[in-house]
Amino acid sequence: MTTASSADHPTRRDFLFVATGAAAAVGAAATVWPLVAQMNPDAATIAAGAPIEVDLTPIAEGQDIKVFWRGKPIYISHRTKKQIQEAQSVALSSLPDPQPDSARVKAGHDQWLVVIGICTHLGCIPIAHEGNYDGFFCPCHGSQYDSSGRIRQGPAPANLAVPPYAFLSDTKIQIG
Amino acid sequence: MSGPSDFQPSNPALKWIERRLPIFGLIHSSFVAYPTPRNLNYWWTFGAILSMMLALQILTGVILAMHYTPHADLAFKSVELIVRDVNYGWLLRNMHACGASMFFFAVYIHMFRGLYYGSYKEPREVLWILGVIIYLLMMATGFMGYVLPWGQMSFWGATVITNLFSAVPYFGESIVTLLWGGYSVGNPTLNRFFSLHYLLPFVIAGVVVLHVWALHVAGQNNPAGVEAKTEKDTVPFTPYATIKDMFGVSCFLIFFAWFIFYMPNYLGDADNYIPANPGVTPAHIVPEWYYLPFYAILRSIPNKLAGVVAMFSAIIILCFLPWLDSARTRSSKYRPLAKQFFWIFVVVCILLGYLGSQPPEGIYVIAGRILTVCYFAYFLIVLPLLARIETPRPVPNSIADDVLAKSKGRAATAASVMLAMVVAGSLLVGGTQNAKADEGGTAPPAQKWSFSGPFGKFDRGSLQRGLKVYKEVCAACHGLSYVAFRNLADPGGPGYSPAQAAAFASEYKIKDGPNDQGEMFERPGRPADYFPSPFPNEQAARAANGGAAPPDLSLITKARSYKRGFPQFAIDFFTQYQEQGPDYVDAILQGFEDKAPAGVTIPEGSYYNKYFPGHAIKMPKPLSDGQVTFDDGSPATVKQYAHDVTTFLMWAAEPHMEERKRIGMQVFFFLVVFAFLMYFTKRKVWANAH
Numbered sequence: 001m002t003t004a005s006s007a008d009h010p011t012r013r014d015f016l017f018v019a020t021g022a023a024a025a026v027g028a029a030a031t032v033w034p035l036v037a038q039m040n041p042d043a044a045t046i047a048a049g050a051p052i053e054v055d056l057t058p059i060a061e062g063q064d065i066k067v068f069w070r071g072k073p074i075y076i077s078h079r080t081k082k083q084i085q086e087a088q089s090v091a092l093s094s095l096p097d098p099q100p101d102s103a104r105v106k107a108g109h110d111q112w113l114v115v116i117g118i119c120t121h122l123g124c125i126p127i128a129h130e131g132n133y134d135g136f137f138c139p140c141h142g143s144q145y146d147s148s149g150r151i152r153q154g155p156a157p158a159n160l161a162v163p164p165y166a167f168l169s170d171t172k173i174q175i176g
Numbered sequence: 177m178s179g180p181s182d183f184q185p186s187n188p189a190l191k192w193i194e195r196r197l198p199i200f201g202l203i204h205s206s207f208v209a210y211p212t213p214r215n216l217n218y219w220w221t222f223g224a225i226l227s228m229m230l231a232l233q234i235l236t237g238v239i240l241a242m243h244y245t246p247h248a249d250l251a252f253k254s255v256e257l258i259v260r261d262v263n264y265g266w267l268l269r270n271m272h273a274c275g276a277s278m279f280f281f282a283v284y285i286h287m288f289r290g291l292y293y294g295s296y297k298e299p300r301e302v303l304w305i306l307g308v309i310i311y312l313l314m315m316a317t318g319f320m321g322y323v324l325p326w327g328q329m330s331f332w333g334a335t336v337i338t339n340l341f342s343a344v345p346y347f348g349e350s351i352v353t354l355l356w357g358g359y360s361v362g363n364p365t366l367n368r369f370f371s372l373h374y375l376l377p378f379v380i381a382g383v384v385v386l387h388v389w390a391l392h393v394a395g396q397n398n399p400a401g402v403e404a405k406t407e408k409d410t411v412p413f414t415p416y417a418t419i420k421d422m423f424g425v426s427c428f429l430i431f432f433a434w435f436i437f438y439m440p441n442y443l444g445d446a447d448n449y450i451p452a453n454p455g456v457t458p459a460h461i462v463p464e465w466y467y468l469p470f471y472a473i474l475r476s477i478p479n480k481l482a483g484v485v486a487m488f489s490a491i492i493i494l495c496f497l498p499w500l501d502s503a504r505t506r507s508s509k510y511r512p513l514a515k516q517f518f519w520i521f522v523v524v525c526i527l528l529g530y531l532g533s534q535p536p537e538g539i540y541v542i543a544g545r546i547l548t549v550c551y552f553a554y555f556l557i558v559l560p561l562l563a564r565i566e567t568p569r570p571v572p573n574s575i576a577d578d579v580l581a582k583s584k585g586r587a588a589t590a591a592s593v594m595l596a597m598v599v600a601g602s603l604l605v606g607g608t609q610n611a612k613a614d615e616g617g618t619a620p621p622a623q624k625w626s627f628s629g630p631f632g633k634f635d636r637g638s639l640q641r642g643l644k645v646y647k648e649v650c651a652a653c654h655g656l657s658y659v660a661f662r663n664l665a666d667p668g669g670p671g672y673s674p675a676q677a678a679a680f681a682s683e684y685k686i687k688d689g690p691n692d693q694g695e696m697f698e699r700p701g702r703p704a705d706y707f708p709s710p711f712p713n714e715q716a717a718r719a720a721n722g723g724a725a726p727p728d729l730s731l732i733t734k735a736r737s738y739k740r741g742f743p744q745f746a747i748d749f750f751t752q753y754q755e756q757g758p759d760y761v762d763a764i765l766q767g768f769e770d771k772a773p774a775g776v777t778i779p780e781g782s783y784y785n786k787y788f789p790g791h792a793i794k795m796p797k798p799l800s801d802g803q804v805t806f807d808d809g810s811p812a813t814v815k816q817y818a819h820d821v822t823t824f825l826m827w828a829a830e831p832h833m834e835e836r837k838r839i840g841m842q843v844f845f846f847l848v849v850f851a852f853l854m855y856f857t858k859r860k861v862w863a864n865a866h
Binding site for chain 2: 013016017019020023024026027030034035037038039040042043044045047048050058
């Protein structure tokens, strides 16, 4: 079709073909957008992921609870003196994902560890109070986390994630 | 025609594949080199339009199935959530729902084209019969798809259509029970219809492959009805037919977009925005417009079994068309009598469609019987007879001769195609008017609404005042269960900030739980919560309101309508008038009168309302002057209250309306520009062929 023209002398026909082709491409791209965007979370799901408040008073020292936020299990541990001690004294250089305990809890609230209870290996739920490090043990592939939720042993590459949260008072936190 | 191709790709990788699986050769011989008659007119582009529609229906359908819940208790709500919450869900749903109508519209044109030009005649009988099979599958798919939203029309449509099978002697009842999976239409029915509705489009796609295969063996028919003989008679499929089809498609998309963005509910029924209720049948059960002619045939026969047989025969008879019409001349262009009878037949079909939408009484029944006889007479008497007595005009020697002969009248052809599109469009519109007979209510006066028309927007002040009226008055009895507090801060809504919406929510007590002790408790509302309903269940609502449960208002402005009458409904198509629901709600709120006029008796516990069908409404007059005070100085009158609360309820029924119209305008602008570009591209490409 385009043999009649050359690159130096674009004809009106060439321009028309290019313009039509470009318009078709733009139209196709604009059509694909909603077809893909519909897969993202809908408005109701996003609204349901709003922050939640958790009352800490019922959790005794050494106990932990599991709450759900955005479909994810959140472990809230009331750590014992021993657990805090262990978490603070470990040498950072010996950790696969070095992070001091102070970076994983809120200042002045050392006894509260809040972590997302999803193993950073492949997403299983670690069991609290199990394993060799007074923390969490993932039954799927044997990852072990310490009392600060840091990876110590096993295939997981990173520490348990700390969700965004804040203390509203000494006994109440807001997650999210 | 499409024998083994000598096509060889030049790319070594493609060559490697081609030697093992000659797929590129197949594509090349079928869609590139394939010789297509050079005299095809635009009626032939409907094959491409239908292919696109099938692909689009499958694509949007697969997407909707990602969000839809096929359960009797959840289906209606899940459809509403698709429209309200899923990203572009309203667009996808409109595309799919209007797409079904467009698909049928295109297939009817395709079929009439085949009928007019004799495309079913030797050697294309199998091609034609495959087409009839596709049409039957489409009808089954369309019907089952209509059941899925589980509104009143879905439910009762399913009941009526499945009951057709009860006409079968001896086994009828067993067949119907088998179809239902229960003693009545219910959850098992919905589940299997969903499964089959997902399956059948792929079966259609399979038969379409056979249809195209048969087409490529026999070659395309053409307006002259003579077979292609030499190279001069044909042009290669690509670019000639491809570019012409694409132009046809882009014009069709403009028509389609008119419905998607501006008239999404025009072809639907307001009753389908009422959730399915097995205890109440809507006053008039009407199928979707594309089934109306057959519905009319069904109803004209006073015997149950005979009616069902006649209805199915009306479709099956098409399979025998190649042998009923034995005339040797294909195209009606050269058959003066057949041409006239063809147009009479088209009118008969349209009139049958109109009758199918009317109540089965009086003159409509008699007219239905006459037209049913005409329908069958066309196939069984007229066509066989014409083949014997008609003297056809001489046909051209070849397609090339035909092209030369008509090249003078090209502009006229284009104009006639445009005219035909407009006529066909308004006929489609004509077939859609529903049988909303006079039920004793006065038609509400049409009002001016800020949100009507292509640029319509909600009046923010009116929305905020309407919310106040709802909260202080309506909410005592009526729920608004599909609207969440967060929606009050959505763009295109009442224009509150997220903080204001959260504060509004916190004034409500929401039931939540169970807590750790296993008990339900109350807490302040959050933005994610929905407006709480005033009654815990329908029975409580009924008991507290003299036996009539106040309906949920989330969809009330879409679930109510009134008859617009002829020719108003046809004008509505062009003016995009969609506000029957708001007109009705507004009128009801203002239509209360203390004293019923003479001759109208209102039962105890009911109230006279001028606009309510039957005039006796269970709701006492809800609004009186001065009941709600507005901060912005708007008059505290019933007229103002009614107008504001109706505006608010229209937004509640369709919170994305402003977005729909805004995107619609962009799409329209694009499509018109694109169609122009396609037209000139097509002309340039075809300049080489003439």
